[in-house]
Amino acid sequence: MTVGKKSKKINIRSLTKEELSLAIAEKGHPAFRAKQIWEWLWKKQTVDFKQMSSLSLPLREQLNKEFEILNAVPFHSQLSKDGTFKTTLRLFDGNVIEAVLIPDAKRNTACISSQVGCKLGCHFCATASLGFKRNLSFDEIMDQLFCLDQKAIEQSGSKLSNIVFMGMGEPLLNFEALLKAIQMITSPEGMGMSPTRITVSTVGISKQIKRLADEKTNVNLALSLHAANDELRSSLIPFNDVEPIKNLIDALRYYHEVTGQRITIEYILFDKLNDDLKSAKELANFCRNFPVKINLIPYNQTDMKQFKTAQMRKVTEFAEFLKDMNIVVNVRRSRGSDISAACGQLANKG
Numbered sequence: 001m002t003v004g005k006k007s008k009k010i011n012i013r014s015l016t017k018e019e020l021s022l023a024i025a026e027k028g029h030p031a032f033r034a035k036q037i038w039e040w041l042w043k044k045q046t047v048d049f050k051q052m053s054s055l056s057l058p059l060r061e062q063l064n065k066e067f068e069i070l071n072a073v074p075f076h077s078q079l080s081k082d083g084t085f086k087t088t089l090r091l092f093d094g095n096v097i098e099a100v101l102i103p104d105a106k107r108n109t110a111c112i113s114s115q116v117g118c119k120l121g122c123h124f125c126a127t128a129s130l131g132f133k134r135n136l137s138f139d140e141i142m143d144q145l146f147c148l149d150q151k152a153i154e155q156s157g158s159k160l161s162n163i164v165f166m167g168m169g170e171p172l173l174n175f176e177a178l179l180k181a182i183q184m185i186t187s188p189e190g191m192g193m194s195p196t197r198i199t200v201s202t203v204g205i206s207k208q209i210k211r212l213a214d215e216k217t218n219v220n221l222a223l224s225l226h227a228a229n230d231e232l233r234s235s236l237i238p239f240n241d242v243e244p245i246k247n248l249i250d251a252l253r254y255y256h257e258v259t260g261q262r263i264t265i266e267y268i269l270f271d272k273l274n275d276d277l278k279s280a281k282e283l284a285n286f287c288r289n290f291p292v293k294i295n296l297i298p299y300n301q302t303d304m305k306q307f308k309t310a311q312m313r314k315v316t317e318f319a320e321f322l323k324d325m326n327i328v329v330n331v332r333r334s335r336g337s338d339i340s341a342a343c344g345q346l347a348n349k350g
């Protein structure tokens with residue numbers, strides 16, 4: 001792969017299996033050729049048409065003339081002292097993204113990016129400081145997974161078990177590529193993974209939450225809430241002015257009604273900001289609208305000095321209050337913070 005401008009050729013890996021079959025049939029080739037090409041691209045991860053030795057030479061030349069292969073290439077990686085692995089991948093146009101492997105005793109979780117940067121500008125998030133460059137294509141999303149899957153096998157002998165769309169960007173603002181990636185991850189010809197092992201995390205784009213429900217993907221949905229009153233939430237997430245909490249309640253109710261799933265609520269705890277009893281009560285009220293599970297995440301420090309991590313005592317009190325209200329609560333241990341790989345820290349810092 002060369003870094004530079006995209007040519008007029010079609011990136012063959014951006015096509016779904018059906019689109020590839022159609023394109024190959026239109027050129028007058030039998031159906032089994034598309035299957036062979038698909039296997040070279042996705043099973044064998046071949047990035048050069050010349051190496052597709054089961055194809056005839058004229059077909060390889062034709063492919064080379066009309067298509068190109070634009071794979072994302074890992075060029076830098078870091079291993080945290082807790083085993084978390086972060087990789088930086090360079091895209092065909094020189095942009096870079098990050099993806100993180102979080103291993104524990106039972107799982108190998110991949111945290112992947114959906115956009116280069118992000119346009120939503122959440123004040124506590126390091127990715128926001130990059131601004132927004134562009135959406136990732138579906139194959140660029142898949143490349144992160146292939147890279148982390150390989151690393152998981154290398155480190156633990158096991159493949160990826162879970163995938164979270166919680167890296168750089170807002171996945172629901174890159175809906176088509178997200179859907180294609182979910183289809184590929186869950187299809188037997190792709191990664192053959194159950195949708196219940198995939199979590200899409202969003203700041204809350206209500207129209208797209210409803211669409212995700214209607215698409216019957218059956219993935220888990222996580223809402224980055226962080227405050228359950230509009231004034232405080234807007235001070236953390238400017239997009240809350242566009243999509244206030246009442247819109248989110250409506251969309252999440254719909255998601256639950258259509259999919260039957262419990263919604264995951266992500267709540268970052270900041271010192272003296274949203275870690276008091278009043279905030280915990282507001283959160284408990286919000287959670288009355290549908291079945292939920294809450295992940296409390298003590299803030300991972302970045303360069304943004306205005307935000308501080310909540311004290312452990314406050315985190316415990318907050319969690320206990322919610323548990324007393326019969327709400328399922330997990331306090332998330334920070335992983336990979338020494339290599340800026342933790343939640344909200346991804347900003348291509350190497």
Ligand code: SF4
Pocket residue numbers: 118119120121122125126127128167168169170203
């Ligand atoms: S928290 Fe998510 S939506 Fe907000 S700026 Fe960061 S990446 Fe974007």
